[in-house]
Amino acid sequence: MGSKIAGKKHSPAGKIIVWVVLSIMAVIQIFPLVWLVDFSLASSNEMFTSGLLVMPKKIQWGNYAKAFVDGHFLLYLKNSIIINGLAVLLVLIISIMAAFAVHRMRWKLSGFVKTLLLLGMMIPIHATLLPNYKLYNTLNITDTCWALLIPYVAFSLPQALYLMTGFLDSVPIELEEAAVMDGCGIYRIVFQVVIPLLKPSIATVSIMTFLNNWNEFMMARTYLSSPKWKTLPFSVLEFTGQYSSNYAVQFAVMALTAAPAVIVYIILNKHITKGVAMGAVKG
Secondary structure, three states: OHHHHHHHHOOHHHHHHHHHHHHHHHHHHHHHHHHHHHHHOOOOHHHOOOOOOOOOOOOOOHHHHHHHHHOOHHHHHHHHHHHHHHHHHHHHHHHHHHHHHHHOOOOOOHHHHHHHHHHHHHOOHHHHHHHHHHHHHHHOOOOOOHHHHHHHHHHHHHHHHHHHHHHHOOOOHHHHHHHHHOOOOHHHHHHHHHHHHHHHHHHHHHHHHHHHHHOOOHHHHHHOOOHHHOOOOHHHHOOOOOOOOOHHHHHHHHHHHHHHHHHHHHHHHHHHHHHHHHHHHHO
């Protein structure tokens, strides 16, 4: 009986069906990106075709040159890297310390505070758009990097806290007890004992925070007015005037805007899936 079950589990027909289904799903998921790149390399006249894709008679690399220069790509890319880099750093520091406080330290309201922080996952980030705008006007921090950093960090923290508390279960509490016996204070325990053992979760939280905030546009559009801190999605907005009828150039700037996030995901995909899976099992 056992051999029959094992045979069914590893049957070639079953593997073929699984691979076919997964291949179809992969094609469906990746087709919009292929379509975007394909149309960005064509001329505007070639885009009006009856087919799903076009075969450009001549690859229009000039579309990317116009998008790169007229879309202020380098300036907005720098701003996006700075803001998202700071957001990732702050989320890591706060989530690690918060996870240790509510999950390892024993105090009266630890469970309540943990639940309260995790409830943040139920609140959509754009639900706070108007209240934040009025608050930032009062504090005079609109059109600054803080106008984006505060909501990016605040709405990334619940997910980061959830993953960190799951990974903390894999850290033997005996290590912390030994560190206390050796005279270590709480900060030395966190930064010298706990953090080195949380590398998988740190990688996962960093990547997910970066990807979640990279293409955010609504808050950036609401809070920022000058080019000083505008982020990469604003490159697309730069073409609503002069190039409003040149769809090929608009597709090129959208491809450039999406490229950094796609590259990061492709390179670090295994860390995302591994980290989320490990955190879910341990949590």
